[in-house]
Amino acid sequence: MIINFSERAHNHNFELDPIVRSLLDTDFYKLLMLQFLWKHFRTTRVTFGLRNRTAKFRLAGMVRREEVEAQFEHVRRLRFRRSEIIWLAGNTFYSTRGIFEPAFLEWLEKDFRLSEFQLAEKDGQFELRFEGLWIEVTMWEIYALSIINELKTRAALKDMTEFELDILYARAKTRLWEKIERLRGVPGLAVADFGTRRRHSFLWQEFAVEAMHAELGPAFSGTSNTFLAYKHDMEAIGTNAHEIPMAMAALTDTDEELKAAQYRMLELWQQTYGGSLQVMLPDTYGTTQFLQGAPDWVAGWTGQRVDSKDPFVAGDEYITWLRGRGVDPKKKLVIASDGLDAQEILSLHAYFMGEIAPGVSARDFRDAASFHDERMWRPERRIRFSAGWGTLLTNDFRDCHPRGEDGLEPISLVCKLIWAEGRPAVKLSDNYLKASGPKHAVERYRRVFGLAGMANTPIVV
Amino acid sequence: MIINFSERAHNHNFELDPIVRSLLDTDFYKLLMLQFLWKHFRTTRVTFGLRNRTAKFRLAGMVRREEVEAQFEHVRRLRFRRSEIIWLAGNTFYSTRGIFEPAFLEWLEKDFRLSEFQLAEKDGQFELRFEGLWIEVTMWEIYALSIINELKTRAALKDMTEFELDILYARAKTRLWEKIERLRGVPGLAVADFGTRRRHSFLWQEFAVEAMHAELGPAFSGTSNTFLAYKHDMEAIGTNAHEIPMAMAALTDTDEELKAAQYRMLELWQQTYGGSLQVMLPDTYGTTQFLQGAPDWVAGWTGQRVDSKDPFVAGDEYITWLRGRGVDPKKKLVIASDGLDAQEILSLHAYFMGEIAPGVSARDFRDAASFHDERMWRPERRIRFSAGWGTLLTNDFRDCHPRGEDGLEPISLVCKLIWAEGRPAVKLSDNYLKASGPKHAVERYRRVFGLAGMANTPIVV
Numbered sequence: 062m063i064i065n066f067s068e069r070a071h072n073h074n075f076e077l078d079p080i081v082r083s084l085l086d087t088d089f090y091k092l093l094m095l096q097f098l099w100k101h102f103r104t105t106r107v108t109f110g111l112r113n114r115t116a117k118f119r120l121a122g123m124v125r126r127e128e129v130e131a132q133f134e135h136v137r138r139l140r141f142r143r144s145e146i147i148w149l150a151g152n153t154f155y156s157t158r159g160i161f162e163p164a165f166l167e168w169l170e171k172d173f174r175l176s177e178f179q180l181a182e183k184d185g186q187f188e189l190r191f192e193g194l195w196i197e198v199t200m201w202e203i204y205a206l207s208i209i210n211e212l213k214t215r216a217a218l219k220d221m222t223e224f225e226l227d228i229l230y231a232r233a234k235t236r237l238w239e240k241i242e243r244l245r246g247v248p249g250l251a252v253a254d255f256g257t258r259r260r261h262s263f264l265w266q267e268f269a270v271e272a273m274h275a276e277l278g279p280a281f282s283g284t285s286n287t288f289l290a291y292k293h294d295m296e297a298i299g300t301n302a303h304e305i306p307m308a309m310a311a312l313t314d315t316d317e318e319l320k321a322a323q324y325r326m327l328e329l330w331q332q333t334y335g336g337s338l339q340v341m342l343p344d345t346y347g348t349t350q351f352l353q354g355a356p357d358w359v360a361g362w363t364g365q366r367v368d369s370k371d372p373f374v375a376g377d378e379y380i381t382w383l384r385g386r387g388v389d390p391k392k393k394l395v396i397a398s399d400g401l402d403a404q405e406i407l408s409l410h411a412y413f414m415g416e417i418a419p420g421v422s423a424r425d426f427r428d429a430a431s432f433h434d435e436r437m438w439r440p441e442r443r444i445r446f447s448a449g450w451g452t453l454l455t456n457d458f459r460d461c462h463p464r465g466e467d468g469l470e471p472i473s474l475v476c477k478l479i480w481a482e483g484r485p486a487v488k489l490s491d492n493y494l495k496a497s498g499p500k501h502a503v504e505r506y507r508r509v510f511g512l513a514g515m516a517n518t519p520i521v522v
Numbered sequence: 523m524i525i526n527f528s529e530r531a532h533n534h535n536f537e538l539d540p541i542v543r544s545l546l547d548t549d550f551y552k553l554l555m556l557q558f559l560w561k562h563f564r565t566t567r568v569t570f571g572l573r574n575r576t577a578k579f580r581l582a583g584m585v586r587r588e589e590v591e592a593q594f595e596h597v598r599r600l601r602f603r604r605s606e607i608i609w610l611a612g613n614t615f616y617s618t619r620g621i622f623e624p625a626f627l628e629w630l631e632k633d634f635r636l637s638e639f640q641l642a643e644k645d646g647q648f649e650l651r652f653e654g655l656w657i658e659v660t661m662w663e664i665y666a667l668s669i670i671n672e673l674k675t676r677a678a679l680k681d682m683t684e685f686e687l688d689i690l691y692a693r694a695k696t697r698l699w700e701k702i703e704r705l706r707g708v709p710g711l712a713v714a715d716f717g718t719r720r721r722h723s724f725l726w727q728e729f730a731v732e733a734m735h736a737e738l739g740p741a742f743s744g745t746s747n748t749f750l751a752y753k754h755d756m757e758a759i760g761t762n763a764h765e766i767p768m769a770m771a772a773l774t775d776t777d778e779e780l781k782a783a784q785y786r787m788l789e790l791w792q793q794t795y796g797g798s799l800q801v802m803l804p805d806t807y808g809t810t811q812f813l814q815g816a817p818d819w820v821a822g823w824t825g826q827r828v829d830s831k832d833p834f835v836a837g838d839e840y841i842t843w844l845r846g847r848g849v850d851p852k853k854k855l856v857i858a859s860d861g862l863d864a865q866e867i868l869s870l871h872a873y874f875m876g877e878i879a880p881g882v883s884a885r886d887f888r889d890a891a892s893f894h895d896e897r898m899w900r901p902e903r904r905i906r907f908s909a910g911w912g913t914l915l916t917n918d919f920r921d922c923h924p925r926g927e928d929g930l931e932p933i934s935l936v937c938k939l940i941w942a943e944g945r946p947a948v949k950l951s952d953n954y955l956k957a958s959g960p961k962h963a964v965e966r967y968r969r970v971f972g973l974a975g976m977a978n979t980p981i982v983v
Contacts, residue, residue, distance in 0.1 A: 065526040224736050231695035238689050238924075275685050463699075 080211045080263060081136045084173075085145050085288035087203040088257055090299030092149070092287060096165045097305070097333050098196050107308060108480035109198050111189035111205050115472035119185030123468070124212040129180060129187065132208045137175050146170045148291050157337045175201060189476070199304065202476040206258040209474055210456070214261050217468030225463040232461040233261075237269055237454075240403040241276045249414050251447040252277065252406060253298045254284040255398050256455030259471050266455045270295070273454075282447060298449070300338045300366075301330060303488055306345040308481040316509045323351060327359060339363040340396065344370060344491045346506060349514025352382045360386035364394025364445070370491035370516070372397035372405075376413050378514070380444055390444040398449030402457075406448040413446035493517040541672045541724060542597045545634075546606050546749035548664040549718055551760030553610070553748060557626045558766065558794050559657050568769060569941040570659050572650035572666050576933035580646030584929070585673040590641060590648065593669045598636050607631045609752050618798045636662060650937070660765065663937040667719040670935055671917070675722050678929030686924040693922040694722075698730055698915075701864040702737045710875050712908040713738065713867060714759045715745040716859050717916030720932050727916045731756070734915075743908060759910070761801040761827075762791060764949055768806060769942040777970045784812060788820060800824040801857065805952045807967060809836060810975025813843045821847040825855025825906070831952035831977070833858035833866075837874055839975070841905055851905040859910030863918075867909040874907035954978040 098105070113120055146166050154160045161169075176193030178201065187209070191201045218226060244250060254273065260266040270289050273281045283296030290297035310322040327341060339362040343351040348370055352359075360383055367375040372395070380390040397409055458469040477497065478486040487498030487506045494517045496503050512518050559566070574581055607627050615621045622630075637654030639662065648670070652662045679687060705711060715734065721727040731750050734742045744757030751758035771783040788802060800823040804812040809831055813820075821844055828836040837856045844851040858870055919930040938958065939947040948959030948967045955978045957964050973979050 063526075063528050063532075065524075065529065067524050068526065071524075222736070224732065228695060228699050228733075231692040231699065234689060234692035235696040238692070271685065272689075275683070 077131055077135055079135050080132050080208045081139065081204050082263065083145065083288045084136075084139050084141050084200070085291055086207070086257075086263065087200060087287055088255075088285045088299050089154075089287045089290065089297035090285070090301055091200055091203055092161070093299070093334070093338065094301055094305060095169075095196060095199060096161055097301070097330065098199060099165055099168060100333060101329060102195050102308070105195045105308065105312075106193065106482055107195045107198050107478055107486075109191040109201060109476055110479045111187070111209070111474065111476040113186050113209075113472055113474050115470075115474075116186075118213070118470075118472050120209065120213060120472075121182040121185050121187050123216045124187075124209070126180065126182065126187070128212055129208065132212065133178055133180070133205070136204045136208070141170050141173065143170070145291065152291075152297075154297055155337045160334070160337070173197075175204075178205075191476075195308070195481075202304075203258055205476050206474055207260060207263070210259060210472070211262045213472065214469065217462075217466070221463070228463045229458070229461050229469075233265075233458050234268075236457060236461065237272060240454075240457075241272055243403045244280065244406065245276055247280065247407065247410065249442075250277075250280040250406075250410055251282045251445075252280060253282045253296075253447065253449050254286065254289075254454060255298075255449035255451040257286045259452040259474070260455035261458060261469070261471075267292075269455050285449070300340040301342060303342060303345050303368075304478040304486075305330075306342075307478050307486040307488055310346070310506075311481040311484040311486050316505075319506070319509050320354070324354075324356060324359065327362070331362075340366055340394065342366050342368060344368050346489045346510040347513060347515055348375060348378065348491050350510050352378065353513070357386055360388045364396060366396040366398055366449070368399050368490070369495055370514075372399070372409055373412060375491070376409075376444060376446070383444075391442055392445070394445040394447060396447045396449055398451060400452065401448055401450050402453040406450065409448065410446055413444050414442050489515075491515055493519070538592055538596055540596050541593050541669045542600065542665050543724065544606065544749045545597075545600050545602050545661075546752055547668070547718075547724065548661060548748055549716075549746045549760050550615075550748045550751065550758040551746070551762055552661055552664055553622070554760070554795070554799065555762055555766060556630075556657060556660060557622055558762070558791065559660060560626055560629060561794060562790060563656050563769070566656045566769065566773075567654065567943055568656045568659050568939055568947075570652040570662055570937055571940045572648070572670070572935065572937040574647050574670075574933055574935050576931075576935075579674070579931075579933050581670065581674060581933075582643040582646050582648050584677045585648075585670070587641065587643065587648070589673055590669065593673065594639055594641070594666070597665045597669070602631050602634065604631070606752065613752075613758075615758055616798045621795070621798070634658075636665075639666075652937075656769070656942075663765075664719055666937050667935055668721060668724065671720055671933070672723045674933065675930065678923075678927070682924070689924045690919070690922050690930075694726075694919050695729075697918060697922065698733060701915075701918075702733055704864045705741065705867065706737055708741065708868065708871065710903075711738075711741040711867075711871055712743045712906075713741060714743045714757075714908065714910050715747065715750075715915060716759075716910035716912040718747045720913040720935070721916035722919060722930070722932075728753075730916050746910070761799045762803060764803060764806050764829075765939040765947075766791075767803075768939050768947045768949055771807070771967075772942040772945040772947050777966075780967070780970050781815070785815075785817060785820065788823070792823075801827055801855065803827050803829060805830045807950045807971040808974060808976055809839065809952050811971050813839070814974070818847060821849045825857065827857040827859055827910070829860050829951070830956055831975075833860070833870055834873060836952070837870075837905060837907070844905075852903055853906070855906040855908060857908045857910055859912060861913065862909055862911050863914040867911065870909065871907055874905050875903050950976075952976055954980070 146169065149161050150163070150166050174197055176191050176197040179190040179192070181188040189205060191198045221229065244252060252273065254266070254270045256266055256269070266286065267289060270284050270286070271293065274293065274295060283298040284290050285297070285299045287297050289295060306323050306326045309326050310319055313319045313322050323346060331339065341359070341362050343365050344367070365379055376395045379393070379395060383390040383393055395413060452471045456471040462469055480486060485499045485502040487502045489496045489503070489506055489510060491514065493512070493515050498506070607630065610622050611624070611627050635658055637652050637658040640651040642649040650666060652659045682690065705713060713734065715727070715731045717727055717730070727747065728750060731745050731747070732754065735754065735756060744759040745751050746758070746760045748758050750756065767784050767787045770787050771780055774780045774783050784807060792800065802820070802823050804826050805828070826840055833856070840854070840856060841851040844854055856874060913932050917932040923930055941947060946960045946963040948963045950957045950964070950967055950971060952975065954973070954976050959967070
C-alpha cells in the first residue's frame with residue numbers, strides 16, 4: 062500500500078471544504094429568473110431573509126458562525142467559469158436552444174456578483190439578511206440554504222467514528238435504493254430531482270441523482286440542479302418561483318393593480334421566454350382565485366406546479382378549470398413538488414395518468430400502493446403528471462443514525478423575499494397557516510384575494 | 523483532485539490480487555492441530571479433497587482454472603513472517619502463554635511448506651486433491667476454501683457497474699448491522715466469528731469482524747481467523763476438528779481399536795496441551811455413543827462444540843450426561859457452530875444461559891425472539907453457551923444483488939481428509955445423511971459405533 066502523501070497532507074491541512082463548488086450549483090429556475098430580472102428589474106432593490114422553521118434545532122449552537130461566514134465568502138469569490146457559460150449558451154433547455162441571451166451571459170460571466178450578507182445570532186438561531194439589487198440578492202437563496210444545511214450535516218457527523226459513518230451511509234443508500242426500485246418500470250412515470258435546497262450534502266444529492274439516472278431511465282426527467290445537469294448531461298428542470306409575483310405585487314399601489322400583478326407576471330414571462338417554460342405557479346395568493354380570475358390565454362400555458370395545495374385536489378381543480386375554458390387537459394401538465402416520497406409519487410401518477418375505477422377516491426390512491434392494482438385504475442391519462450422529488454430524495458436519513466440521534470433530520474429552512482423597494486413582500490399560498498409577511502399586509506392581501514379554496518382557514522361563526 | 527498515478531498504474535497492471543495475504547489467514551485450530559500433528563504424526567501421509575456440495579453452481583464455468591492455480595501458487599510461495607512467528611510465540615491464547623513450542627515455531631518459520639495440489643475439472647466442477655505429509659496437506663483446507671469462495675465472489679461481481687457494487691455493499695452492510703444490533707446489549711452473550719472458510723471475501727470478513735468488535739464489546743469473544751486476531755488484537759478462537767479423530771480411526775486395525783480411537787485422540791490432545799484448549803468435538807462418529815462410552819475423565823473437559831446435531835438437543839444431552847457423571851454443568855461450555863444466524867444465537871443463549879419458564883419448550887425459543895420476553899425465561903445459567911457464527915456472518919448477501927441474480931449465494935464447499943496412509947477416512951456425524959467416506963467403510967463404522975441419537979436415520983421395518 063503506497064501512501065498518497067500529497068492527498069494525505071492536503072486532507073490534514075486544507076482550510077476550507079467548499080460546499081458550493083460552482084455558481085451553477087443552484088436551481089435552474091434561479092438562472093431563468095435571473096435573466097428575467099436582469100431584463101425587467103435590473104435596478105430593483107430587495108431584501109431576502111433566511112429563517113429556520115424547525116425551532117428545535119438551534120442552529121447557532123450546532124454550527125460555528127465562522128464556518129458559515131467562510132463558506133459564504135467562498136461563494137462570493139466564485140465566478141462562472143468559461144466552460145459553464147459556454148454550456149449555458151450552447152445547451153438545449155426544454156428543447157429550446159439559446160434560451161439565455163448572449164448579452165445576459167456576458168453580464169453573468171463578467172459582472173455578476175452576489176450582494177453582501179448580514180449574519181447575526183438570536184435565540185440560538187442564525188439571522189441572515191441579504192440586501193441589495195434583486196439581481197445580486199436572488200441567487201443567495203439556494204447557496205445559503207445548501208450551505209447551512211450541509212454545515213448542519215457536517216456538525217452531526219463530527220462525533221461519529223469512521224465505522225459509524227460507513228453504517229450511516231450504507232443504511233441511507235439502502236433506503237434510497239428501495240425507493241428508487243419502487244419507481245422502476247412504472248409506465249409513463251416522470252420524476253425529477255428538486256432536492257438541492259434541503260439536501261444532506263452536495264455529494265449525497267449527486268449520488269441520489271446518479272442513482273435515479275442509472276435506474277429509472279426515461280422516467281427520470283432531470284434535475285433542478287444546474288451544476289449536476291451540466292456535469293452529468295441531464296435535463297435541467299424548473300421555471301419560476303414565488304419571488305417574482307411577490308415582488309411585482311409589492312410594487313403595485315392600488316388593490317386593482319395588486320390583483321392584476323399575478324397575471325402581469327405571466328404576461329411578462331411569456332413575453333420574455335416565448336412559448337417555452339410556460340409552467341406557472343398559481344398558489345402565491347391562492348390557486349382558486351387565481352384560476353377563477355385568470356384571462357383565457359392563461360389556459361394556453363403548458364401546466365402548473367402545485368406547491369402548497371393537496372396535489373390530488375389541485376390537479377382535479379386544474380382539470381375542471383381547463384375544461385371550463387374549453388381546453389383538453391390531457392396535454393397539460395401538473396407538477397407536484399411539496400414533500401413527496403415514493404408512495405405519493407406513485408399514487409399521484411396513477412391518479413392523474415390513469416383512469417380510475419368507479420367508486421375509487423383520491424384517498425384510496427393516497428393510502429394504497431395502488432399503482433400496481435389494476436382493479437383501481439387503467440393507464441389512460443387524464444392530465445400529464447410529473448413529480449418534483451425534494452427533501453425525501455436528497456435528505457432522508459431518518460433512523461439511519463447508528464446511535465439513534467436526530468441531528469440528521471432535515472429542517473425546514475427557507476430563504477425568502479421579505480422586502481421589495483421598501484415594501485413588504487407577502488405570500489398567502491393555498492394553506493392559510495403558511496401565509497408570510499407583516500400582519501397588516503397579509504390582512505390587506507387576504508381582503509383583496511379572498512380565501513377561496515384555502516386549507517386550514519379559521520372558522521368564523 | 524490530484525491523481526495518485528502510482529496507485530492507478532498499479533491497479534491497471536497488477537498481476538495478482540492475492541486472496542490469502544498471510545499464512546496466518548487460517549482458522550486458529552489449524553495451527554493448534556498442526557503443532558499436534560508435527561509432534562505425533564510427523565510422517566503420516568494423507569489426502570485431502572475439495573468438493574462443492576451445491577451442485578447448481580458449476581464453479582469451473584464461473585471461475586477460470588488459471589486464476590485458481592495462480593492463487594494457489596501464491597499461497598505456496600508465502601512464508602510465515604518474522605513478526606507473525608514472534609506474535610505466535612509471545613501472545614496469550616486461551617489465557618495461556620507459550621502454547622506453541624519454540625521448536626515448532628522454528629520449524630514453522632524455516633521448514634513449513636504446503637504440499638503440491640492437483641487441479642482437474644469434471645462435470646463443470648473443480649476436482650482438487652492435496653496429497654503428501656499430513657503436516658504439509660492440512661493447512662490447504664482453509665486456504666483452498668477461501669480462495670475458491672472469493673474467486674466465485676469476484677466472478678459474480680465482474681459484470682456489475684461501480685454503482686451496482688456500491689448498492690450491493692450498502693445493502694449487505696445494512697443487513698449485517700441489523701443483525702449485530704439485535705445482539706447488542708444482551709447480558710452474558712458470547713459470539714465469535716467462525717466465518718473464514720465460507721466468507722464472501724477476506725475484506726468483507728474483516729469488515730464484519732470489526733463491526734462486531736466495535737459494537738458488541740465483551741460479547742464478541744473473538745475470531746477463528748488468526749490473521750484477523752493478530753492484526754486487530756482480538757482473541758483467536760478454536761481448538762480442533764474432525765480430521766484428527768478421523769485419521770486416528772483410519773489408522774486402527776481392529777473394531778475395538780477403532781471404537782477407542784475417539785478417546786485416544788482426546789488423551790493425546792490433553793497430553794499435548796495440558797489443561798487448556800479442552801473443547802471436544804464429539805460428533806465424528808455420533809455424539810450419543812461418544813458420551814455413553816466415554817471414560818469419566820472426559821467429563822473434566824471444558825466443553826464441547828456442537829457441529830451436526832440440533833444444538834438445543836445436543837446441549838440438553840450434554841447437561842444430562844454431565845449430571846450423570848456427577849459434574850455441575852454450570853461451569854461447562856457448549857459451542858454451537860452450524861449454520862447459525864442472529865435469531866438462533868439469541869434463542870440458544872436464552873435457552874442455555876437462562877432458566878426457562880414451565881411449559882416453555884426448546885421450540886418456543888427457536889421460533890420466537892424470546893430473549894426479550896421475560897415470561898419465557900430469567901437469566902440463570904444452565905450451562906455456558908457460546909456461538910460460533912459462520913457463513914451468515916461473513917457471507918450473507920441474499921437478496922442484495924441489485925439485479926436479483928444468485929451468483930453471490932454462499933455455496934457448501936468442503937475440503938476434507940479422505941485418505942490416511944492409504945486407508946479411507948470416515949465421518950458419520952450426528953446426521954445420518956451427512957456421513958462421508960467409501961460406502962463399505964461407512965457401513966463398517968456404523969456397525970462399530972451404532973446409530974444412537976442420529977437424525978434422519980432410515981426407518982427399518
